[in-house]
Amino acid sequence: xxxxxxxxxxxxxxxxxxxxxxxxxxxxxxxxxxxxxxxxxxxxxxxxxxxxxxxxxxxxxxxxxxxxxxxxxxxxxxxxxxxxxxxxxxxxxxxxxxxxxxxxxxxxxxxxxxxxxxxxxxxxxxxxxxxxxxxxxxxxxxxxxxxxxxxxxxxxxxxxxxxxxxxxxxxxxxxxxxxxxxxxxxxxxxxxxxxxxxxxxxxxxxxxxxxxxxxxxxxxxxxxxxxxxxxxxxxxxxxxxxxxxxxxxxxxxxxxxxxxxxxxxxxxxxxxxxxxxxxxxxxxxxxxxxxxxxxxxxxxxxxxxxxxxxxxxxxxxxxxxxxxxxxxxxxxxxxxxxxxxxxxxxxxxxxxxxxxxxxxxxxxxxxxxxxxxxxxxxxxxxxxxxxxxxxxxxxxx
Amino acid sequence: xxxxxxxxxxxxxxxxxxxxxxxxxxxxxxxxxxxxxxxxxxxxxxxxxxxxxxxxxxxxxxxxxxxxxxxx
Numbered sequence: 001x002x003x004x005x006x007x008x009x010x011x012x013x014x015x016x017x018x019x020x021x022x023x024x025x026x027x028x029x030x031x032x033x034x035x036x037x038x039x040x041x042x043x044x045x046x047x048x049x050x051x052x053x054x055x056x057x058x059x060x061x062x063x064x065x066x067x068x069x070x071x072x073x074x075x076x077x078x079x080x081x082x083x084x085x086x087x088x089x090x091x092x093x094x095x096x097x098x099x100x101x102x103x104x105x106x107x108x109x110x111x112x113x114x115x116x117x118x119x120x121x122x123x124x125x126x127x128x129x130x131x132x133x134x135x136x137x138x139x140x141x142x143x144x145x146x147x148x149x150x151x152x153x154x155x156x157x158x159x160x161x162x163x164x165x166x167x168x169x170x171x172x173x174x175x176x177x178x179x180x181x182x183x184x185x186x187x188x189x190x191x192x193x194x195x196x197x198x199x200x201x202x203x204x205x206x207x208x209x210x211x212x213x214x215x216x217x218x219x220x221x222x223x224x225x226x227x228x229x230x231x232x233x234x235x236x237x238x239x240x241x242x243x244x245x246x247x248x249x250x251x252x253x254x255x256x257x258x259x260x261x262x263x264x265x266x267x268x269x270x271x272x273x274x275x276x277x278x279x280x281x282x283x284x285x286x287x288x289x290x291x292x293x294x295x296x297x298x299x300x301x302x303x304x305x306x307x308x309x310x311x312x313x314x315x316x317x318x319x320x321x322x323x324x325x326x327x328x329x330x331x332x333x334x335x336x337x338x339x340x341x342x343x344x345x346x347x348x349x350x351x352x353x354x355x356x357x358x359x360x361x362x363x364x365x366x367x368x369x370x371x372x373x374x375x376x377x378x379x380x381x382x383x384x385x386x387x388x389x390x391x392x393x394x395x396x397x
Numbered sequence: 398x399x400x401x402x403x404x405x406x407x408x409x410x411x412x413x414x415x416x417x418x419x420x421x422x423x424x425x426x427x428x429x430x431x432x433x434x435x436x437x438x439x440x441x442x443x444x445x446x447x448x449x450x451x452x453x454x455x456x457x458x459x460x461x462x463x464x465x466x467x468x469x
Contacts, residue, residue, distance in 0.1 A: 060455075061455070061456075061457065096411075099411065099412075100412075100429075102430075103411065103412030103413075103429065103430030103431070104412070104426075104427075104428050104429040104430040105430075106412075106414075106430065107412070107414055107417070107426040107430050108414040108417040108418050108421075108426060109417070109425075109426065330419070330449070330453065331452070331453060335413075336455075337455045338455055338456065339411050339455070339456055341411065341413045341415075341455035341456075342413070343412075343413075345413065345414070346414045346418065349418075
């Protein structure tokens with residue numbers, strides 16, 4: 001092991017041209033030097049960048065590392081605590097007070113029971129896409145509507161509100177609107193959710209949000225929870241579906257393998273999760289001095305965990321930069337690890353299994369309608385990576 | 398030879414469902430999403446999946462005690 005300590009330039013770093021699925025060169029280079037590197041947060045504060053699988057996983061499972069927003073030591077000013085209900089940015093016991101009432105709604109069995117409904121939603125999207133074909137923007141026709149409809153139905157967002165709601169979430173998740181637009185979209189979403197919570201409390205319907213009004217959670221807290229569930233519930237899955245399809249189309253042998261073998265579907269979803277890692281990085285702050293990979297992380301220092309490079313760690317996954325749908329990709333960190341591991345992962349799995357399967361079955365000749373390098377990618381400043389649009393075409397039947 | 402024995406700590410469980418997904422014959426989730434241990438001493442043909450599930454548990458709520466491997 002090298003004794004010298006590698007230093008990583010501040011993120012965001014853009015991906016290399018022609019390598020839209022790989023982590024930025026700066027992070028891959030850091031990983032070559034070792035699993036932990038010196039890092040300066042964009043706000044100027046010194047920190048650490050963790051790129052190795054084992055270390056990322058161990059930090060995620062370590063209660064000496066905090067998720068609290070107000071402890072983040074990345075800028076010169078103090079950050080406020082997480083708003084009520086936004087439990088991703090809290091530690092226990094606050095975190096589990098919010099998470100506990102939710103986990104029963106997202107179990108493996110309950111999510112599998114949604115399979116038929118998700119197949120129906122997917123078929124309707126594909127019907128519309130086919131009728132308007134033989135070309136489409138896969139993001140607008142497929143990747144966005146499926147998870148949007150699903151999470152809105154689970155939560156209880158009325159059908160007529162979905163389009164405007166999706167636009168607002170797009171604005172603050174896309175990473176490329178001005179601060180003013182960002183605040184406007186965020187405020188509009190907050191106001192909408194406040195009205196929705198009030199409506200569910202007054203007239204409960206058959207959905208998760210109505211069920212939660214029966215708990216001890218306040219309206220403000222329910223609003224925060226709804227925001228997390230909606231944002232996490234569709235931006236992530238939508239980008240997995242669109243970026244995943246792009247990856248399959250750039251690896252035609254893998255596309256053909258999935259198309260020709262339905263038994264490959266579940267494993268393909270895990271491999272796409274590993275390979276793409278659309279939720280790229282997360283932060284943790286040391287609550288005390290912690291020895292990590294031969295270094296001391298001082299109390300109060302914030303580390304960046306690079307999920308994407310961890311999932312490309314050659315020590316954990318052989319030939320890590322190859323998309324190989326047949327591999328055992330289990331144990332990937334795409335849904336994180338530790339107490340914050342994705343609440344909606346079983347829903348995401350069902351959505352992706354259904355949607356990818358139906359897509360390759362319906363359009364066995366699917367291909368890009370533009371040169372591969374012209375597909376517009378989200379900027380690295382977006383929390384969730386993905387494509388902005390994906391022009392595709394197919395042979396009409 | 399004593400068979401491997403599983404334990405599940407429902408206080409540590411966060412309801413991610415990794416075990417019920419990985420070894421559905423051995424683990425389930427109750428209505429609150431928390432782990433239910435169906436077979437504390439899983440039959441031989443489910444042991445590999447059970448071992449995998451223990452390794453995948455995000456909150457270290459599961460443990461496998463295998464006397465043959467020297468575990469207590």
